[in-house]
């Protein structure tokens with residue numbers, strides 16, 4: 098197609114001045130030749146073959162306001178040639194000092210010998226500008242290429258000397274996830290290289306990589322700080338624009354040949370032959386606001402690989418071979434999906450980090466700021482663990498106590514001791530008293546009927562039986578179901594209730610919050626006396642990724658033999674808070690409870706007596722009624 102602007106540009110280029118508006122993709126379409134040595138499709142470059150590269154390359158054009166491009170991608174998308182186009186454009190059209198960084202010096206050598214030499218050699222307008230490497234004073238060596246108006250320096254991220262070169266307007270950082278985290282004790286090689294460009298107001302920086310492990314991935318960190326563009330393509334059947342996701346790729350009977358893409362809008366199966374048309378009609382859309390408006394980020398999986406390169410069938414085949422082998426699956430997730438691998442989300446947390454930020458506040462007392470007390474009960478074969486947590490506005494949280502009581506869950510003595518902890522009230526820092534408002538008891542172990550019976554008799558105290566559901570996207574707590582139980586052969590008049598609890602959802606929430614570093618909304622305060630064992634149990638689980646029918650399932654797992662009751666109790670305690678949300682106005686519950694404590698403060702002299710009151714146990718008739726009804730701020734159940 099020869100439109101007016103193209104003719105104008107050609108005239109411009111045949112004339113004396115370079116066209117200031119020529120973009121990288123236009124330059125590549127006009128001049129770039131692919132050699133048969135380095136390319137499977139030799140001949141003139143056509144951006145139309147990989148339409149998604151157009152915008153990425155053009156952000157590197159001299160007239161684009163973008164200063165930094167982040168490109169996180171899978172394999173077989175033409176990424177390497179896209180970068181070669183940027184290098185060619187720079188040499189031919191926008192010369193200046195440039196630094197091209199590979200993960201190692203060795204890889205920089207290979208880049209120079211294989212990629213750059215053929216790029217320059219095969220593209221006539223570049224060959225004119227860079228002298229052949231043979232002559233000694235050609236300015237063309239393994240690690241530097243001179244050309245009119247500029248120089249291209251090549252180095253490895255493992256060489257601080259190379260990264261400390263002269264100022265550079267162009268900085269190209271390739272495969273940044275393979276860069277060392279520190280180079281020769283001088284810090285982050287990316288930062289060192291980017292600093293080279295800091296004096297240029299019209300600098301151009303591009304970072305590309307296949308991602309690696311979650312939270313250790315440079316490219317993902319950079320992408321998440323960017324405007325997070327995704328390539329939206331239309332469904333050929335309903336025109337709905339969507340970005341291609343692995344979860345929508347489907348196949349039958351373990352046969353990769355049946356692979357189709359299922360439209361997220363109309364559900365129609367899209368055959369792969371539509372891909373060329375879809376890519377041509379696609380467009381990049383940002384999905385976030387960039388921290389720096391001059392930084393743009395692109396993410397692309399191999400699902401977009403053009404016809405004839407990497408097919409959906411091959412991708413499914415690769416997945417089926419990898420799915421039962423963690424290292425293979427990691428490679429698949431990184432290089433095909435272009436996504437980070439989440440080995441152990443919790444690993445970074447670690448018991449140590451949490452215990453280090455533990456605080457001193459009076460033990461067993463509800464601190465200022467907290468007004469709601471909830472507990473979680475986990476029943477083991479020879480003990481019961483109870484986690485008691487206080488909550489304040491915006492779910493700021495304080496660990497009050499974590500207690501283990503040894504005994505036989507089939508006997509009454511153990512449950513009496515549980516009552517001692519749960520049915521008494523606790524002093525508040527402001528002088529008031531606070532009752533435990535809700536208690537979630539896990540019924541999932543070997544003592545289901547005992548837990549049912551315990552909770553059933555204490556419904557009025559906010560004590561309920563729960564059953565954990567380790568399924569994603571479940572609400573923290575769901576609607577209860579009735580369970581008819583035979584307790585010691587007797588059919589009880591009233592059936593017990595059990596509440597489903599979305600343990601995975603809650604764990605994700607709590608683990609996310611454990612990373613918060615500042616007190617306030619969602620912050621978790623840990624008591625300094627909690628001890629290493631508590632923190633060890635709290636962080637015993639890790640999130641892992643498993644694939645079921647091609648869908649990524651993230652689930653929480655603990656190592657065999659590790660104890661995790663502290664985490665379970667915390668989870669149930671949080672479920673108990675949500676149990677209260679079903680009964681109180683969620684937006685005012687904390688204020689409501691605060692008023693209740695303030696009211697009690699006036700009657701503080703009664704708290705001594707209250708503490709001595711006998712505790713009701715449904716296993717025997719109450720010995721006597723409570724002497725006085727406390728001015729309760731908890732409505733009856």
Ligand SMILES: [Zn+2]
Nearest residue numbers: 332335360363
């Ligand atoms: Zn559709």
